[in-house]
Amino acid sequence: MLTIENLHARVGDREILKGLSLHVPAGEVHAIMGPNGSGKSTLAQVLAGREDYKVTAGRVLYLGKDLLAMAPEERARAGVFLAFQYPIEIPGVNNAYLLKTALNAHRQAQGKQPMDAFEFMKLIKMKMELVHAPKDFLSRSVNQGFSGGEKKRNEILQMLLLEPKLAVLDETDSGLDVDAMRIIAHGVNSLRSPDRSMLVVTHYERLLELIVPDRVHVLAGGRIVKSGDRELARELDQRGYDWLQTGATA
Amino acid sequence: MTAALPPFVDHPLPGAGSTWPRRRAALAELAAAGWPQRRRERWRYTDLEPLAKAGFDVAPTAPGDAELATATTLLAALTGTAPRLVFVDGHFNRQLSGSLPTGVEALDLDAEWAEFDSRWAGNILATDHPLAALNTAFNQRGLWVRARSGTELAEPMHIVHIGSRRPQLAAQPRIVLEIGENARLTLVEHIVDAGAGSGWLNAVTQIHQGARSQLDLYRLQQHGENQAHTSLLAADLAADAELRVGYIDLGGRLVRNDVEITLRERGARVELFGLFIAGAGQHLDNHTTIVHAAPETRSDEAFRGIIGDRGRGVFNGKVVVRPKAQRIDARQSNDNLLLGAHAEIDAKPELEIYADDVKCSHGATVGELDPDHLFYLRARGLDENDARRVLTTAFAASVLERVRDEPWRTRLIDLVAARLGGMVENFT
Numbered sequence: 010m011l012t013i014e015n016l017h018a019r020v021g022d023r024e025i026l027k028g029l030s031l032h033v034p035a036g037e038v039h040a041i042m043g044p045n046g047s048g049k050s051t052l053a054q055v056l057a058g059r060e061d062y063k064v065t066a067g068r069v070l071y072l073g074k075d076l077l078a079m080a081p082e083e084r085a086r087a088g089v090f091l092a093f094q095y096p097i098e099i100p101g102v103n104n105a106y107l108l109k110t111a112l113n114a115h116r117q118a119q120g121k122q123p124m125d126a127f128e129f130m131k132l133i134k135m136k137m138e139l140v141h142a143p144k145d146f147l148s149r150s151v152n153q154g155f156s157g158g159e160k161k162r163n164e165i166l167q168m169l170l171l172e173p174k175l176a177v178l179d180e181t182d183s184g185l186d187v188d189a190m191r192i193i194a195h196g197v198n199s200l201r202s203p204d205r206s207m208l209v210v211t212h213y214e215r216l217l218e219l220i221v222p223d224r225v226h227v228l229a230g231g232r233i234v235k236s237g238d239r240e241l242a243r244e245l246d247q248r249g250y251d252w253l254q255t256g257a258t259a
Numbered sequence: 260m261t262a263a264l265p266p267f268v269d270h271p272l273p274g275a276g277s278t279w280p281r282r283r284a285a286l287a288e289l290a291a292a293g294w295p296q297r298r299r300e301r302w303r304y305t306d307l308e309p310l311a312k313a314g315f316d317v318a319p320t321a322p323g324d325a326e327l328a329t330a331t332t333l334l335a336a337l338t339g340t341a342p343r344l345v346f347v348d349g350h351f352n353r354q355l356s357g358s359l360p361t362g363v364e365a366l367d368l369d370a371e372w373a374e375f376d377s378r379w380a381g382n383i384l385a386t387d388h389p390l391a392a393l394n395t396a397f398n399q400r401g402l403w404v405r406a407r408s409g410t411e412l413a414e415p416m417h418i419v420h421i422g423s424r425r426p427q428l429a430a431q432p433r434i435v436l437e438i439g440e441n442a443r444l445t446l447v448e449h450i451v452d453a454g455a456g457s458g459w460l461n462a463v464t465q466i467h468q469g470a471r472s473q474l475d476l477y478r479l480q481q482h483g484e485n486q487a488h489t490s491l492l493a494a495d496l497a498a499d500a501e502l503r504v505g506y507i508d509l510g511g512r513l514v515r516n517d518v519e520i521t522l523r524e525r526g527a528r529v530e531l532f533g534l535f536i537a538g539a540g541q542h543l544d545n546h547t548t549i550v551h552a553a554p555e556t557r558s559d560e561a562f563r564g565i566i567g568d569r570g571r572g573v574f575n576g577k578v579v580v581r582p583k584a585q586r587i588d589a590r591q592s593n594d595n596l597l598l599g600a601h602a603e604i605d606a607k608p609e610l611e612i613y614a615d616d617v618k619c620s621h622g623a624t625v626g627e628l629d630p631d632h633l634f635y636l637r638a639r640g641l642d643e644n645d646a647r648r649v650l651t652t653a654f655a656a657s658v659l660e661r662v663r664d665e666p667w668r669t670r671l672i673d674l675v676a677a678r679l680g681g682m683v684e685n686f687t
Contacts, residue, residue, distance in 0.1 A: 057638050085640035097635040101653030107639065110649065114640035167639065 010035045010206040011076075011175055016067035017231075018048075018055050025051045027231030028067070033175075033224075036203040040217050040242060041210045043228035044250040049210045050094055052228065053179040056208075057091035058084050071175065085111075086118035088174030092164040092181050098152040104163070105147035108133060108170055115171055136169040140196045157184040165196040176200070177208045182216040194219030214246035227253055261293025265311035267429070273318040273399050274369055281372060285395035288385035295389055304573040304605045305515050305544045310487055315429035315459055318397045322347040326423035329453045330355060333421055337449050343417035349430030349460070350400040362410030362442070368401030368433055375403060375435060379465065383493055388517060391491045394431045394463040401433030408439035408469065415445040415477075415664055422452035422460060422486060429459040440469035440497075445664055448478040450510075456486030466494035468502060470524070475503045477662055479671065482510035484540075491517045496527035498553075505662055506533035507671060508543050509678050518547040522556035522587075532661045533562040534675065537570030537602075538682055544573035551584040551617075560591040563658045564606075565651060567682045568599025576621070577609040584614050591621040596628070596654050598647075598682065647683040652676045 011033040018026040025048045033039045043049050055062045056069065058081030069076040076084060099107075113123040124132070137146060140162045152160050161181055168176055178197065182190055197207070197220050209220055217225070217239060225241040226233045227250070234253050235241065245253075268289070272282045294311055295302040322330070330347045334355065344365060345355040351365075359365060368375060385392035406412075420432060438444070450460065460482070468474060482488055488511045494502055508514055520529045535543040549558045564572040574593045595604045608621040628650050636646035655675045662668040 059634060080643075081634060081637040082640050082642045082646075085638055091638055093635070093638075097631050099632050099635065099650070099653065101657045102649055107636070107649075110641060110645070111639040114642070114645070118640070171640070 010072065011208070012070040014068050014070075016052075016055070016069065017065045018051060018062050019065055020051070020062055024065070025062075025231055026055070029228070029232050031226060031233055033206045033208060035206055037223040038201065038207040038209060038220065039224045039226060040222040041208060041226050041228050042212070042214075042242060042245055045212070047228045048231045049228055050179055053091055053094070053177050053208075053210055056084075056089065056177055057081060082114070085171075086115050090168050090171055090173030090176045092161075092168055092176065092178045094179040094181075094183065096152045096155075096160040096164050098150070098155075100150050100153050102151045103147075104149050104151050105133070107151050108147075108167060111167065112170055133170060136166055139169060139199060140165050141192050142166055158186070158189040161185060161189070161193060162196075165193055169196055169200065172200070174204065175206050175208070177210065179210045180212060181209075182211055182213060190216060190219060214242045217242045229253055261291065262296045264290060264294050267315045267317055268393070270317050270397070273397060278369055278372060281376065282396045285385070285392045289389050289392040289396065292385040292389045292392065301387075301546065305513075305542065307515075309513065310459060313427070313459075315427055317393070317429045317431065318399065319348045319350070319425070319428040319430055321350050321400070322352070322423055322425075326425065327352065327355065329423055330421045333451060333453065334419060337419055337451065338417040341414055341417050343419055344402060344404065346418075346420045346430075346432045348421075348423050348425065348428055349398065349432045351402045351432070360412055360416065362407045363412070363416065363444075364405050366403040366405065368403045368435060369399065371403050379467065382465065382495065383463070383491065388491050390461050390489050391463045394433055394461050397429075398431040398433035398463070401435070403435045403437065405437045406439055406442040406444055408441055410439065410442040410444065412444040415447045415667065418446055418448040420448070420450045420460065420462070422456055422458060422483070424453045426457045429461060432460070432462045434462075434464045436464065436466045436474070438466070438468045438472040438474050438500075441471050442469070443473040445475040446477070447664075447667060448476065450478070450480045450482060450488070452483035452486055454483055456483030456511075459487040459489070462490040464490070464492045466492070466502070468494065468496045468500040470497040471499045472497075473501045475663055477505040477664070477667060477671075478507065479674075480506070480508045480510055480514065482514070484510065484512060486511050488514045490515075491519070493519045494529070495521045495523055496529065498524035499526035500524075501528050503530045503661070503663070504532070506535075506545065507659070507675070508533070508535040508545075509674070511543070512540065513542050515544040516546065518545070519550070520548070520558070521550045521552055522558065523552050525553045525555050527553065528557040529559070530661065531558070531560045532658050534565075534655055534658050535562070535572055536565045536567075536655070536675070536678055536682070537572045538567040539569040542571045542573075546573075546575045548577040548579065549589065551578070551580045551587045551589060554583065554585045555587065556584060557588045558590065561658055561661070562593045563655065564593070564595040564604055565655060565679065565682075566595065566597050566599075566602040566604050569601045570599075570603070572604040574604070574623075575607045575609065577611070578619065578621070580612040580614050580617050580619070582613040585616040587614070587617050589617070589619045593623040594654075595623075595625045596651065597625060598627075598651070644683055648676070648680050651679045651683055655679065
C-alpha cells in the first residue's frame with residue numbers, strides 16, 4: 010500500500026525527516042510513535058502534500074504510484090486521507106456543504122455520478138451516529154466553535170464518509186478524554202478492512218489499546234529507529250523514549 | 260479654484276418650462292461647486308476626468324418602442340410578477356411598472372417638485388454632492404413613492420433601472436421614498452443594462468422615514484462591463500425608525516456610490532452593509548457617511564470587498580456623532596480580500612465624535628485567502644479552483660447573510676458564487 014524510502018524533508022532551513030523508510034502493507038494498521046519534535050506531524054503533512062514541506066530526497070510509493078508527484082487533491086481522491094492534528098476552522102463554509110462537495114469530488118474521480126442531497130443526508134446521518142456527532146454538526150461552519158473533541162470527531166466523520174484506502178491519523182487522540190477516545194476508536198475500527206491501511210501517529214500508548222496496531226514504529230531524529238509489535242508501544246509507555254533517542258543521534 | 264464643468268453639461272434643459280428655474284439653480288450650484296477632482300479628499304481615489312472627457316447626452320429622451328421591448332424581455336427574468344417600479348434610461352415608465360400594492364402610491368416628481376422642494380430642499384448640498392446637482396438639473400419623470408402610515412407589504416417591491424442599447428446616455432433617475440409612520444416594507448433595486456453599456460447612470464435616491472417605520476432596501480448593481488455609475492442615497496430617519504440597506508455591486512467599469520444616513524431622532528437605527536466585487540479593469544468605490552444626530556441611535560455597518568487581479572476597490576466609511584447624541588452605538592467593519600498581485604484596495608474609516616458617552620468601534624482588514632484553509636479543502640479532494648471558489652464565496656456570503664428576505668438571500672448568494680467562480684479560475 011505505502012512504501013517510503015529514505016525520505017528527507019525540510020521546513021525552511023531545518024531538516025526534519027532525515028532518511029525515513031517505512032513499509033505499510035494493505036490491510037495493516039501501523040503506529041508511529043515518538044517524542045515531540047521527532048518529525049511525526051511532518052511525515053503526516055508530507056504524505057498529504059503540504060507545500061510548506063520540501064522533500065529533498067527519497068521517494069514515496071502509494072499503490073505503486075509516485076505519491077510525491079501528486080497534488081494534495083489528487084492524493085485525496087486516490088484514497089489518501091489525513092485526519093489533521095489541528096483541524097482548520099473555516100468560517101462561512103457550511104460543514105454539510107464541505108462533506109458533500111468532498112464526497113462528490115471523490116465520486117467524480119471514481120467515475121461515479123454525484124450523490125444527490127437526499128441520498129447524501131441518509132448516508133451522512135448513518136455515519137454521524139457512529140461518532141456520536143450532535144445534530145447541528147451539519148449546519149455549522151466547518152469546525153468553527155467546535156470543541157477540541159468535536160473537531161476530532163468531525164475529522165473521523167469525514168474519513169468515514171470518504172472511505173480512504175490509506176488513512177493517516179495525526180495525533181487524533183490529543184486533547185481527548187477516555188470516552189471521546191473510545192468513540193473515535195470505534196469509528197476508526199469500523200473502517201478496518203483487508204484492503205485499507207492506516208498510519209496512526211500518536212504520542213501516547215492509550216489510543217493503541219483501542220486501535221490495536223499490527224506494527225509499531227518509533228520515529229526519532231527524523232528516522233525510524235525501532236520497529237516492533239504492539240508490545241513495543243507498552244514498553245515505550247513504561248520506559249519513555251530516552252533509551253532509543255540516544256541510539257538515534259549516535 | 261473650482262474645476263470647469265464638462266461641455267456636455269451645456270445642453271438644453273429638459274421637462275416643462277416650469278421646472279427650468281430649479282434646473283438652472285442646480286446648474287449654478289454645480290458650477291460653483293465645480294466638477295469633482297482628485298485633489299479633493301472625497302474624490303482622491305476616484306477619477307471622474309474620463310467621464311468629463313467623454314461625450315454624453317445628459318438628458319436622454321424618453322425610451323422608444325425598441326428600448327421598451329428590450330426592457331420587457333429583461334424584466335420577466337428579474338422580477339417575475341412581483342410589484343415593480345421600472346425606469347428605462349432614467350425615465351420612470353408607468354406602463355411597464357403595472358399596479359402597486361395597496362398603501363403605496365407613485366407620484367410624478369416633476370409635477371410635485373414645489374412640494375418636494377419646500378419639504379426637503381437643502382438636504383443635499385452641491386458642494387458635497389456635485390453630481391446630485393447634475394441630477395437635479397437634468398432628471399426627468401422622477402418618482403415620489405409614498406408608503407402610507409401603517410402600510411405593511413408581505414412581499415418585496417422591486418425598483419428596476421434598465422439601460423437600453425442607445426449609446427452614450429447619461430441617465431439621471433431620481434427617486435424619493437417617503438415611508439409613513441409604522442410602515443414596514445422591503446424594496447429590491449436592480450440595476451442592469453441591455454448590453455455592455457456605453458453610458459453613465461447618475462442616480463439620486465432620497466429616503467424619508469417616519470417614526471417607527473421599517474425599510475429594508477437591497478440594491479443589486481449588475482451594470483454592463485463598460486458602464487459608468489455614480490449614485491447618491493440620502494436617508495433621513497425619524498424616531499425609532501429602522502433602515503437596513505444592502506449594496507451589492509458586481510458590474511460596471513467605474514462605480515462610485517455615496518451613501519449618507521442621518522439618524523435624526525432618538526432611537527433611529529440603521530444597518531448598512533455592502534459587498535463589492537471588482538474584477539479586472541473595474542473600479543468600485545463606496546463612500547458612506549452615517550450621522551448620529553440624536554441620542555440612543557444605533558448604526559451597524561459592514562462592507563466586504565473582493566478585488567480580483569487588476570481590479571480596484573475603495574471604501575471610505577465616515578461616522579459622525581453630533582454633540583447631543585449621547586448613548587449611541589456605532590459599529591463599522593470593512594474586510595477586503597485581494598485575489599491577485601495587482602489587486603488594489605483603499606480602505607479608510609473616519610470617525611468624528613463630538614459626544615462623550617458613546618460606543619464606537621471600527622476595524623478594517625485587507626488579506627488574501629488563508630493557505631491553511633486552501634490546503635485543508637484540497638486535502639479533502641477539492642481542486643484548487645474549487646477550494647478558492649468555496650472560500651471566496653464564504654467570505655462574500657457572510658455579509659449576504661444580513662439579507663432578511665430568504666428567497667433574495669439565496670438568489671444573491673447564487674449570483675455571487677457564479678460571479679466569483681469565473682474570477683477565481685482566471686486568477687490561478
